[in-house]
Amino acid sequence: MSIVWMRTPEGFKRAELLEGSPSQRLLKIGGEEVAIPGENLPHENFFPALYEGEAKPDVWEFEGRSLPKVRSEQFGNPEQAKALVPEVEPYHFPRLETVCILDGIIGGDHMLLFGGTGTGKTSRVLQIAARIGQPVVRVNFNAQVSPSDLLGFMGIGAQGTVWHDGLLTTAMQEGYWILLDELDFCPPDVASVLFPVLEKVSRVVLKEHPTGKVVTGERLKPWTEARMTGFRVFATGNSFGGEANGYHGTQQQNKALLNRFTGHGRVVQIAGMSPRDEKAMLRERCPWLPEKLVRRAVKFAQKVRQSDGQNAAVLPDFSTRELLNWCEKTMQTRSPVQAASMTFLPLVEDESTRGALQDAILAIVGRRLVLNGSGNADPRPPRVPADPNARGSASVLDPANPNREAEFLAVLDARAKGLSWKAIEDLPVLRLARRNGMTAWEILHRAPADLYAKHADRIASAKKPAR
Ligand SMILES: Nc1ncnc2c1ncn2[C@@H]1O[C@H](COP(=O)(O)OP(=O)(O)OP(=O)(O)O)[C@@H](O)[C@H]1O
């Protein structure tokens, strides 16, 4: 009989474990006997449902899943462990993918996360680790990474020639997670080092070690054994290698390496986020963004990534990373187009595609972001594309608008003086028009005919005809 803690909708309950079999466990809670599923079977409400030990567990919960929080003092080298715990950042965890990853962690799987660039593979692992205080060793693959970086080497130290553990062997022995970032850049000789690690039982023999040391990575179940989640391998990649889909320089991945993940572990596809998740992500990461900008920016992102059935998508790889950066820059510049031209637009080679993207930004997000008095900001309503036939219509310059004449004359005079459209837009007299989403060009070119008739002389005497 041992003491366990059972998760219930009312919180943890202390219980005695009377009997445990792979298919069922029998508990005694406050004099009552309760049967729940076996340890690898998800309980209908929780996974896992039980934690072993006397002390009440401290866990991070997500959608019926829980992971125990760990403290650096629980590791062999507390200082090193502490330094390896990622910092908590505001983060939105998309439900299905995150549940899949958590189940993998709970079940002791090695995991391969794959998906387009900037979709959140690396950050997902780091942010889960940050929530529970788990140290993570991160390896970024490039041509310089060698097998000895992972396994270790004999080197000269204060006590003569001694063995130095590598990143992988340290993680295996200490119970850290290892994040093999951009696995598709992993050189073949390094990949072969990973084979035995990705087996059901992770074990490597250190051939270079003077005594041929054998290192084992124990993948403890998180609800057992001193509450350490233990060693886990996470790999991320954009592709399975090769030059396909624009991911140049990646290595064609060895089938045997991928088979280790599909055969013993878990492959999680990190797809682009749904509009709902993407909005939640922006609100989480940039709480100061105005709600209208969040909605419109996400709408733009979804639109340019999808094909409309006839035409291919304009920007299929527009990533979460780019969306986030563009929104932040829009807040700084107040201009969604300007923000785009300092982020994703310059990399679009085709000029007509760039033009189409600018038009889409103007139509969906608007020309300018205007702050209102409360410090909140509202983007302008979408600009109506200039339509010569619309000249004189009340919707363009409302006859009831007392400022319409002053606005018209201000633009006319300023153009005659040679001021740029941009400079004219900043004139105080156009403050109201700006707020209504009218550009200076529109005020002049779409003004009603009566204004043109009334000021025909002034128009004729202007040095540069304004129209
Ligand atoms: N769900 C999310 N919530 C908050 N921020 C996110 C989310 N997903 C991605 N981000 C942010 O987007 C950026 C890119 O994410 P990340 O580095 O995890 O992408 P990746 O898939 O690993 O990209 P790559 O394949 O290029 O390495 C990071 O700044 C990250 O914090």
Ligand SMILES: [Mg+2]
């Ligand atoms: Mg990454």
